[in-house]
Amino acid sequence: MSMDRVSGPELVLVFSGKRKSGKDYITDLIQDRLGSEVCCILRLSGPLKQQYAQEHQLDLDQLLGPGPYKELHRAAMIRWGENRRNQDPGFFCRLATSGAQTPVWVVSDARRLSDLQWFRSAFPRQTRTVRIQCSEETRAQRGWSFIPGVDDAESECGLDSSVEFDWIITNEADAPSLDEQLQPILKAAHEAASSARLDQ
Numbered sequence: 001m002s003m004d005r006v007s008g009p010e011l012v013l014v015f016s017g018k019r020k021s022g023k024d025y026i027t028d029l030i031q032d033r034l035g036s037e038v039c040c041i042l043r044l045s046g047p048l049k050q051q052y053a054q055e056h057q058l059d060l061d062q063l064l065g066p067g068p069y070k071e072l073h074r075a076a077m078i079r080w081g082e083n084r085r086n087q088d089p090g091f092f093c094r095l096a097t098s099g100a101q102t103p104v105w106v107v108s109d110a111r112r113l114s115d116l117q118w119f120r121s122a123f124p125r126q127t128r129t130v131r132i133q134c135s136e137e138t139r140a141q142r143g144w145s146f147i148p149g150v151d152d153a154e155s156e157c158g159l160d161s162s163v164e165f166d167w168i169i170t171n172e173a174d175a176p177s178l179d180e181q182l183q184p185i186l187k188a189a190h191e192a193a194s195s196a197r198l199d200q
């Protein structure tokens with residue numbers, strides 16, 4: 001089946017959540033369930049890290065991974081990205097989405113109202129928002145500790161209030177299983193994929 005789509009996505013799932021809440025883990029799981037023909041993961045931090053690594057001679061693979069390396073550079077990357085966004089709020093959204101061709105897009109890391117606004121205005125019919133949440137204890141077990149200038153800044157708190165999410169996922173050991181919680185999202189994705197097939 002050809003996926004050379006020119007018509008844009010059928011569904012755009014925009015994820016947000018604090019660092020170590022599990023955004024990468026859960027969006028990977030969703031892509032696993034849907035397959036890469038149906039679903040691509042778009043990271044707004046992807047083009048940011050790429051450009052930042054190039055300008056500062058850093059190891060891009062390590063910046064993209066979940067380990068401590070990116071934390072060393074996070075505060076400076078936030079400042080660098082904010083400069084860019086202040087000039088053009090859609091800058092990273094446009095770069096991250098250019099070339100995406102699957103019917104379902106999973107955006108793994110919205111952080112600011114301007115990110116949501118960009119997707120809602122570019123894809124008003126297709127955009128749904130998903131919040132991933134968990135306790136600070138769980139985040140700490142995954143390696144998180146509070147850093148002033150990072151955890152109290154817009155990058156982490158920009159979507160804490162005044163957003164009504166379409167779905168909220170609790171990523172904790174004692175919450176219902178992720179498969180169960182992700183069911184309505186996967187259902188919407190399957191529907192979007194079949195309507196894309198009908199359109200072809």
Ligand SMILES: Nc1ncnc2c1ncn2[C@@H]1O[C@H](COP(=O)(O)OP(=O)(O)O)[C@@H](O)[C@H]1O
Nearest residue numbers: 017018019020021022023024025026066142171
């Ligand atoms: N439900 C889970 N089960 C097992 N490990 C998890 C789960 N959720 C997250 N993790 C692990 O916790 C760490 C942080 O998750 P990650 O997805 O990188 O968070 P974020 O992208 O929100 O910063 C990673 O090492 C990840 O594999």
Ligand SMILES: C[C@@](O)(CCOP(=O)(O)OP(=O)(O)O)CC(=O)O
Nearest residue numbers: 018019020045048077078081109155
């Ligand atoms: C400078 C950043 O883009 C770094 C984001 O890196 P990740 O998206 O990898 O972070 P977490 O998954 O939440 O740990 C943050 C920003 O404000 O743009």
